[in-house]
Amino acid sequence: MKNIFAAILLGASLVATGAAAQEQGGRLKTVLDRGSLLCSGHNGSFLGFAEVDDQGKWKGLDIELCHALAAGLFGTSEGHLEIVPISWAQRWPALQSGDIDVVIKVSGWTQSRDTELNLQFSRPYFIGAFQAMTKTELGVKSIAELDGGTICVAAGTSTELAAATYLQSKSIKVELLTFENGDELRNAYYDGRCDAYIEWAPSLAAARLDAPDGAEAHVILPDVIDLEAEGIVVPEGDPKWLDVQNWMLSSLWFAEANGITSENVDEIRANPPSATIEKFLGVTPGYGARLGLSDDWAYNMIKEVGNFAEIYDRSLGDSSPYGLPRGINALYSNGGVFYPLIVD
């Protein structure tokens, strides 16, 4: 009897999820019909990526991408974007159940997420590097020069493993001090218990700001210990919705590569320098229609949030309190790993 009941319940839930997954026309149609995008926020904040300003409005790199996506879909994000507060643990089920349409929440592209969790990642939009921060007065230029010193790192994390592997492979002899708690780790470094401190670069940038002896007393070394590629996440089996994410990111880089900014986009659109840019900004048709969007979608996006350099600059770069150099996150032409796809 119990088994029959369980079977019925399971069957019902399978039917329900099957129906939810199909959603005739995919997530893109659902979002366009609804007239608003449900994007992932945060339950609290994640420095530089999702923060709440004094007015209670979201800001940060991930939030800017939500704005870009909504502007691309609807012409403007004003009134068409809802940032849904979501915890880390909740992001995948919330995406599958339709509580949110897309996860833009510094989510690393890992094999188990990609395969077992039925998620699909867009091309990465941010490479989170593990780097080391040290005191300026030491005059150290690279991790190799820390040989014989002490480095603090969080215990039992992927950071610890990456740091140990890196130091071993470069045969740098350094004592690793581990700490269970993030605040403890930071304070140990500030108190001078170690010469350097290894963390995820954006977190290092935030820690540098909080340094009791001022940000200038500390420097983040350029050596990259390990990388995590952060992508936009959509449910698996919805190619159209994934296309929109990829081309949204590509458009932001394309605009940057071609010097199109939120300020000069109107000028360039009125007087396009090439046929490709003419197409990109929707003067000639095609760029949006292929994705099921309006042809001027990229123009709307750039008009509202600007190109990727502007977004980065506002959230993490020089116009933000963090002043995190773009490094590997720059375009390929500036020494980074990012590049736009071909517009034809």
Added chain:
Amino acid sequence: MSVSKSVSHDGVPISIFGAIRKKYFATPTDIVVSSILAVLVLWLLANVIDWAFVKAVFGAGRRDDCLAAEGACWSVIASRWRIVLFGLYPFEEQWRSGVACLIMVIVAALSCVPYFWNGKRLLGLWLSGFAVFYVLMRGGFLGLTPVFEQNWGGLALTLFIFAAVCILGMPMAIVFALLRRSELPWISRTMGLIIDTIRSLPLLTIMFTFAIVSPFVLPDWAVGDKLYRVIVGYAIFFACYQAEIIRGGIQGLPAGQEEAAKALGMGYWHRIGYIVLPQAFRNALPPTINQIVITFKETSLVTIIGFFDVMASGRAASGTAEWSFAHVEVYCFVALIFFVFVFSLSRYGAYLERRLGVGRR
């Protein structure tokens, strides 16, 4: 324990100094222990006052002074208190959230007045209070711009969840307790099984199930907003605990009470409504207040399923480039908010116990 009431053995009142000497400095051991503890307490107190007041930085937007100062940085509260209290509620509309909180507090305070202690008045008071709260928060008519539930936050959300859970959970708890006491074994056993099952699950699991798993199983029309799903789940959890408390109250009554009522020819609902429940509630008052206090504090668990309650908005308030060094001060502020509510709840509970003479009659 008021010192001034102390009397010596022969009944003559003694001075305050005398009382202190008698209580804390009677023997050499007493003197040593008391002095050490007194020094310790004074030292702690001095440090706390030094940190919180003397060396602290007050006034909005003084981040640089804060970084230089050794004491607390209350400037973060002055600059970001609206985030803590109202979360993501639209800035221009936050007065609505504030008024809604105030109404909730007034309703709670009014229901402590003996005039409202009857079913109809209490129900009317809470329903109208809830309606005003909802209209203010949600908007959408009377010229108020609509604000959807996912943008509710801070103290207003915490109060809403807490009040809704208690109001939904209390009647459910009574029903559960009565079913549990049913004379038909298949009803009482089933109810017992349900209560024990839910009580053996962690609250977090139940919240997760209702918030995240239930939309997969429920038909579309029954899904509703995540907020209401969580409230229903939490209310069921609350009801199961409270049902056992009420059952304890009922079983503490002499069996003769109900039998006498039966002998007088009273029907079931009259027996329950006039004889059993009023006495059961009086018996169960201390654990009930306890349960309500726990419920208030555990509302902060909802932050894990992505709600912007007072805890989450506190973290958001310090979670920005300018203020991330000042998280301790924000936690202190949130703790103060919880303290004010929980302490007044437990003081009210103590007043009720005195008034109803729990433990004496």
